[in-house]
Amino acid sequence: MDFAWTQVSRGRADKKSPARHPTFITSSSDNFPRARTLVMRRSDRKNNEIEFHTDTTSSKMFLLQEDPRAGIHIWLPKVQLQIQMNVVVEVKVGDITTPNWRDVPTNSRVAYGTTPSPGTVIPSPLAYDHAPDQKRFAVLVCHIQSIELLLLADKHIRAQYKKITNWRGEWLSP
Numbered sequence: 001m002d003f004a005w006t007q008v009s010r011g012r013a014d015k016k017s018p019a020r021h022p023t024f025i026t027s028s029s030d031n032f033p034r035a036r037t038l039v040m041r042r043s044d045r046k047n048n049e050i051e052f053h054t055d056t057t058s059s060k061m062f063l064l065q066e067d068p069r070a071g072i073h074i075w076l077p078k079v080q081l082q083i084q085m086n087v088v089v090e091v092k093v094g095d096i097t098t099p100n101w102r103d104v105p106t107n108s109r110v111a112y113g114t115t116p117s118p119g120t121v122i123p124s125p126l127a128y129d130h131a132p133d134q135k136r137f138a139v140l141v142c143h144i145q146s147i148e149l150l151l152l153a154d155k156h157i158r159a160q161y162k163k164i165t166n167w168r169g170e171w172l173s174p
């Protein structure tokens with residue numbers, strides 16, 4: 001588990017680490033799970049949290065309103081480690097996000113304020129505009145409920161850790 005958290009923390013610190021770009025999976029009312037890449041903005045082992053930022057009008061926001069549970073997937077080829085997490089997502093919008101918004105570089109802020117909203121059908125590839133808008137900025141605080149690790153060593157090693165069992169590890173058959 002220490003090794004996995006070291007890798008997760010590197011995702012924040014090291015722009016080249018694949019842990020910087022986890023896959024974030026939500027369930028949806030049509031029962032097709034939806035997966036997308038997000039940049040990991042913060043990880044906090046003490047509180048078992050990881051954090052992402054998104055546009056308030058993106059479809060994941062609506063999906064999370066319906067069901068705040070999400071899956072996270074990270075594959076780290078250099079160390080041959082797969083990390084899977086179950087998380088419950090707390091969505092923060094409005095004034096509470098001001099400290100986070102201040103830390104978003106000016107040129108990155110355009111990601112929050114695309115018109116029309118992300119996912120809207122447009123008549124041509126560049127028929128959109130963007131103006132940074134803090135009202136369109138959401139912080140997704142993911143409260144980790146469980147972590148599963150699969151290490152592809154000479155012999156594969158798989159383990160799970162759950163919050164409800166105080167993160168006591170259990171080995172799983174790979």
Ligand SMILES: Cc1cc2nc3c(=O)[nH]c(=O)nc-3n(C[C@H](O)[C@H](O)[C@H](O)COP(=O)(O)O)c2cc1C
Binds near residue numbers: 037039040055059
């Ligand atoms: C490398 C990469 C990083 C991305 N980072 C983010 C991000 O941090 N936040 C975000 O909302 N979308 C990010 N995206 C775009 C999402 O993958 C996705 O297309 C977008 O959020 C709309 O998703 P949704 O319609 O499922 O809500 C990123 C895409 C790529 C390829």
